[in-house]
Amino acid sequence: MSAVLSTHGLIARYGDFQALYGVDVELHAGEAVALIGANGAGKSTFLRAVMGLLPVGRDMVRLDGEPVGGTSADRMVKRGVAIVPEGRRLFTGMSVDDNLKVAIDQAARLGAKGGWSLERLHRLFPILKEKAKTPVQSLSGGQQQMVAIGRALLCQPRVLLCDEISLGLAPKVIREIYAALPEIRGAGTAMILVEQDVGLAKEATDRLYCMLEGRVTLSGRSAEVTREAIGEAYFGAGHAVV
Numbered sequence: 001m002s003a004v005l006s007t008h009g010l011i012a013r014y015g016d017f018q019a020l021y022g023v024d025v026e027l028h029a030g031e032a033v034a035l036i037g038a039n040g041a042g043k044s045t046f047l048r049a050v051m052g053l054l055p056v057g058r059d060m061v062r063l064d065g066e067p068v069g070g071t072s073a074d075r076m077v078k079r080g081v082a083i084v085p086e087g088r089r090l091f092t093g094m095s096v097d098d099n100l101k102v103a104i105d106q107a108a109r110l111g112a113k114g115g116w117s118l119e120r121l122h123r124l125f126p127i128l129k130e131k132a133k134t135p136v137q138s139l140s141g142g143q144q145q146m147v148a149i150g151r152a153l154l155c156q157p158r159v160l161l162c163d164e165i166s167l168g169l170a171p172k173v174i175r176e177i178y179a180a181l182p183e184i185r186g187a188g189t190a191m192i193l194v195e196q197d198v199g200l201a202k203e204a205t206d207r208l209y210c211m212l213e214g215r216v217t218l219s220g221r222s223a224e225v226t227r228e229a230i231g232e233a234y235f236g237a238g239h240a241v242v
């Protein structure tokens with residue numbers, strides 16, 4: 001099966017500091033893939049590099065087999081890739097609806113087409129309809145995360161990149177958000193989830209990649225990869241994840 005998105009020896013730097021050392025990842029249509037690893041392993045950097053937010057070589061990122069590395073984030077959105085960034089990056093001072101309308105306008109401007117509308121998003125996360133006129137800074141962390149996911153979906157992605165969508169949220173809220181993922185996949189969107197919670201990552205995805213110090217140290221089917229193997233890949237040999 002050919003990959004919708006793939007990276008090939010992906011290298012990324014912040015000035016003199018090299019954060020990624022030749023990362024190879026594949027995402028197939030309709031698939032959910034987890035990217036796990038300790039703090040500083042390079043997971044967010046990977047997403048940023050794929051999204052065109054860091055300079056990378058053209059051949060290092062491919063979309064439908066076509067080299068797109070270094071393409072601007074706007075163009076990546078146009079080509080069907082959207083990101084739910086670390087820290088959500090919502091427009092504070094603006095309502096839920098106005099945040100979402102920014103994405104609707106962006107998609108229209110870029111000519112990105114797909115099946116996501118405000119109505120469909122409201123069915124996925126009904127609280128966003130209830131809170132439509134509420135400034136986003138008055139929402140709970142979970143509700144803000146739903147706005148961030150909604151904003152990405154309204155860009156009509158075939159590929160959704162999610163950076164730690166469970167971070168800092170209560171278990172009940174995390175379950176609510178993760179319960180929405182199958183519908184998003186069902187709508188034809190493949191996803192890469194950066195996730196610190198290994199149990200959650202294994203449950204929610206088909207395959208996973210573990211990173212350590214800018215390299216992939218383990219990959220496999222999420223249901224089959226053992227805790228021991230993940231522990232070693234996470235921290236180096238001799239460790240276990242509990």
Ligand SMILES: Nc1ncnc2c1ncn2[C@@H]1O[C@H](COP(=O)(O)OP(=O)(O)OP(=O)(O)O)[C@@H](O)[C@H]1O
Pocket residue numbers: 014017019037038039040041042043044045046
């Ligand atoms: N803007 C930046 N400038 C310089 N170095 C950075 C920058 N952002 C990240 N790094 C460094 O790059 C490496 C990878 O960071 P990255 O944020 O990608 O890791 P991560 O796996 O996402 O971890 P976390 O869970 O802490 O976000 C780290 O050593 C980090 O300190």
